Amino acid sequence: MARKLTLTTRVIGFSVIGLIAMGWGAILYSEKLVEEIIQDQARTQAKMYLLGVEQEIKAREGLLDQNRLKTILSKSLLMMEEELIFSVDRIYFYDTQGKILADSSGAYGYVNNLQGVHGEVFRSGTSYLGNDVEYIFENGQMQPKTDIIIPVRRKGEIVGALEAEIDLLKTVAHIQLLDDEYEYNIMLMFLLGGAVLFVFTWWIIHANLIYPISSLLQVTKAISKGDLDKRVEEASSYEVARLGMAINTMADNIQELLEEQELAYMQAMQSLAKALETKDKYTAGHSGRVASYSVKLGHRLGLSKQQLTLLKQGALMHDLGKIGIPDLILNKPGALNDHEYEQMKAHPTMTATIMKPLKRFKEFTEIAAWHHERWDGKGYRSVMAGEDIPLLARIVSIADTWDAMTGDRVYRKGMTVQESISILEEEKDFGQWDPSLIREFINLIKDEENVRRIHAEKNHNIQAG
Structure with a gap:
């Protein structure tokens, strides 16, 4: 062609x-x-x-x-x-x-x-x-x-x-x-005039048509990729300005429609979360604690406000796929057998599938899909390793492990903070977690324990006095 x-x-x-x-x-x-x-x-x-x-x-x-x-x-x-x-x-x-x-x-x-x-x-x-x-x-x-x-x-x-x-x-x-x-x-004379005309015409067309149209193209590409906050700046020519206004109006309408759809979908997922809480009492408290620990670690890592918001929401819904796991497996008082364990391992994929329609919040899907992957590549699905695993999923992985260690389950009591820290210290370089993140998390827990100990000593001294 x-x-x-x-x-x-x-x-x-x-x-x-x-x-x-x-x-x-x-x-x-x-x-x-x-x-x-x-x-x-x-x-x-x-x-x-x-x-x-x-x-x-x-x-x-x-x-x-x-x-x-x-x-x-x-x-x-x-x-x-x-x-x-x-x-x-x-x-x-x-x-x-x-x-x-x-x-x-x-x-x-x-x-x-x-x-x-x-x-x-x-x-x-x-x-x-x-x-x-x-x-x-x-x-x-x-x-x-x-x-x-x-x-x-x-x-x-x-x-x-x-x-x-x-x-x-x-x-x-x-x-x-x-x-x-x-x-x-x-x-x-005509050659010189032609050269001047060429430069002048090129400048006029580039400044008033080509550059504005290129800007419109960049904006439309960004919108098509999901960046609905992108807008066309004011153009110099009237015709291009009208086209830019039309694109901005289209983006506003698309954004409004998607926000309404996302709101409705989020409400549907919240309903699923409530249904899961009824089905599995442990998951309700577990998701809240994982979200809390994840945000604390995110703060220490210097994540932006937007990333922290995504981290919190993704952590709260990271186990939503357990709604598809049979109750006998979720609430089994003992260890799972191999078949049951394989069924339980499917919950990250189920969660990611539920969250997939939220295209603008791909972080939710990433957290759900990859929070059980290991740094050494030997996780649930064994398809990712190292920094290929999204950062927010690596954070939630550590918080999820911590709460699983310290939280009470149907079949056992949770470990103490000191016992859990000792295990993390021993296992930090064995390939389960991001080495730098696990060290930062251990320091976070230690700092919290120091603060808690100082407050306890003050309260004790006050009561003794």
């Missing part, structure tokens, strides 16, 4: 194509315009050149003397300025009858037709500036030519005309030179 172009690429691509089209159109139009301007300039220069020759002729005596005229015309060709953008192939003088009196090429005779432009300069008294360009094949290539004719006056009366056959090859070369330079400047 072909990869689709991004919006930025498409917008900038269309802009660049449009810019190139505009530049090419400008070049084509300007080439024609420049060509016309240069040709007009060449005609004007040629006219000025002939007017200069006319003044030279007038300044000499014997206006219509053929020898003098020929000398002036030959000299005028030699004296042509290099700055002129045309060259003269031939210049000649003819009288009002059309007779050529002097010709730089040495040819004599009559002009072709006085009915045409050659005679029009006499009839109108104005110059002919060669409006048409002829292409004549000379020296193996087509040569652009044109004629410039001006009337020559003496004492206000037209006595003849000067005609110059202009070779426009030099003019065309000059036009080409200017065209190349102009095209280069135009392309450079």
Whole structure:
């Protein structure tokens, strides 16, 4: 499947194509315009050149003397300025009858037709500036030519005309030179303008569209993963801001719906917990004590308020799956046989299954599923070990063990605090618990016992006094 172009690429691509089209159109139009301007300039220069020759002729005596005229015309060709953008192939003088009196090429005779432009300069008294360009094949290539004719006056009366056959090859070369330079400047200008347009367009699109949309995408991904507290910040553009408001409204509605569902589910689990308390009196007190010890250890470990809340709720419901264990096993006054023990080992999985719908509180499921796993990987399910076991589950595991040791059961009395501490001290490095957490828990119990002993001594002293 072909990869689709991004919006930025498409917008900038269309802009660049449009810019190139505009530049090419400008070049084509300007080439024609420049060509016309240069040709007009060449005609004007040629006219000025002939007017200069006319003044030279007038300044000499014997206006219509053929020898003098020929000398002036030959000299005028030699004296042509290099700055002129045309060259003269031939210049000649003819009288009002059309007779050529002097010709730089040495040819004599009559002009072709006085009915045409050659005679029009006499009839109108104005110059002919060669409006048409002829292409004549000379020296193996087509040569652009044109004629410039001006009337020559003496004492206000037209006595003849000067005609110059202009070779426009030099003019065309000059036009080409200017065209190349102009095209280069135009392309450079459009390239620079295109670069500026590219950067500006990219910045505008990125700042007002791409970045806000990326932010919206991040928020929607976070919401889809369950982070319903994520919200879209205020956007700069009106359209994106409206979309952001819609996403925020959607997130609010989803969060409200989920909270209502979670509340209803929590209430259902609380009902299950009450049913379990009726079924197994030990579990009710046990879950409360485990929650208390877990939170105390969590405090010492520096857990956040949110983590402590999750730890407490998860610990209170960590044995909820026992609702599915037969009463004869739960309340058996003696040790369980292998079959009964296997059934009892299923309660963490049952609890995790009950809590699975609470997707935003995965910690509940983790505590329920993994609080009977061991640090060395030899727990109930033997699929986790070490730090792969979630932290809150490791905490509840220690608290659960402590209460099982110190709490009274149907078939035995609970151990004393000192006996329990001694066992924990002996077993702390044997792989059942997280080594650092069990040490912290032992210190917690010892600190509580010290505080309890100090209070007891004070109370004793007060009573003795």
